Amino acid sequence: MPGVERMTITMPSELAEVLRQTVAGGEYASTSEVVREALRDWARARDAERRDLEALRAAIKAGLDSGPGLPAEEVFAELRARYAAKA
Template sequence: MRSTQQFSVTLPNEMAAQVRAKVASGEYASESEVIRDGLRALQARDRAVESWLRNEALPAYDAYKADPQRGLSLDEVKAGLAKRHERAARRD
């Protein structure tokens, strides 16, 4: 039994050119390898988002629901972001 399946994929011209350029540069041996690597990157991103949701976002939400006083007002969030932005701008 085959462990692969053949697909026909239609890409916008710009993406098709990117795929061809990756192969032409020698970075990949075939167009299929480029597509497979792209799908692996998508899977990794999906796993990272799922992990973040499970390990950070949901626990933070649960903690907030258990004690809403832990939450910040919109003004507090805006002030905190403004301070972060100011510090980052000074570093540049």
């Protein structure tokens, strides 16, 4: 692995035990492998959250740029009148 850097991490005993059991059970070859996969998953989730936030900000901006809004009560009054006319 090019560019490998050794780090020391601290975690609660319960997580350390789960990590050891996972490796002992044969799911992973080493604790480092488990931690690397967890970090890759975390990075993917973090990137997805950032993209979602950017999309939300863009949608809010588009809404604000689309012109003035209407008071909600005005909209609901119009809808009530339409449905009352159909009934």
